[in-house]
Amino acid sequence: MQTTTLSFTNLHNYGELFANFFRARRQSFIIQRNWDLPQTDGMEFDQYDTPQSRWVAVHDGSTVLAGMRLTPTTASCGIYSYMIRDAQRGILGGSIPQDLLYDEAPVDEQTWEATRLFVAHDVPQSIRRRVHGQLVDTMVTCARGVGATRLLSLNGDYWPRVFSRCKIDAQAIGRLCWIDDGYYQCTAINLASKMH
Structure with a gap:
């Protein structure tokens, strides 16, 4: 099992991994959760998959086991900034409620957003904890590498347990809300305690 942080500047080094x-x-x-999202050529994407983002992949060769996206909260592309903030501002017009945060979404160079966290449905239960751990560890390393001291994340209601097992300091910063297929909640992940 490997982890790779992908960006537009290095994706040419990883063959089919990015696709x-x-x-x-x-x-x-789209297939497992039945979410109505953009897709083409068998790939899901959205307006936040820009050169400003980074993508963390846990993989076995070119087979992706888990992943997530990191986007700076200072991002700007047309009318869009980052997903949590745009949902709060009512720009998305979809199933993510505007009142998903207790406070106003930040725009701060040291705060990044972590979204689209997933573990492939066919990852065996016997290695799922290890996959979660690799994903979270690489997320922290990547975030620290871009200068982040804090992450915002919109997670399924089980992710706080994962963060706790990985000794990640994550606090709820929004209400538990039903989105499409389950309960989700915004959390703030403090990376300052992980700085060495």
Whole structure:
């Protein structure tokens, strides 16, 4: 099992991994969860998959086991910034409620957003904890590498247990809300305690 942080500047080094990452997202979000998201050529994507973002992939060769996206809260592309903030501002017009945060979504160079967290449905139960751990560890390393001291994340209601097992300091910063297929909640992940 390997972990790779992908960006537009290094994706040429990883062959099919970048495309397979988006194929795995399609399988997870469109096929398994039946979410109505953009797709083409068997890949799921949205307006936040820009050169400003980074993508963390846990993989076995070119087979993607898990992944997530990191986007700076200072991001700007047309009318869009980052998903949590745009949902709060009512720009998305979809199933994510505007009142998903207790406070106003930040725009801060040291705060990044972590979204589209997934573990492939066919990852065996015997290695799922290890996959979660690799995903979270690489997320932290990547975030620290871009200068983040805090992450915002919109997670399924089981992710707080994963963060706790990985000794991640995550606090709820919004209400538990039903989105499409389950309960989700915004959390703030404090990376300051992980700085060495």
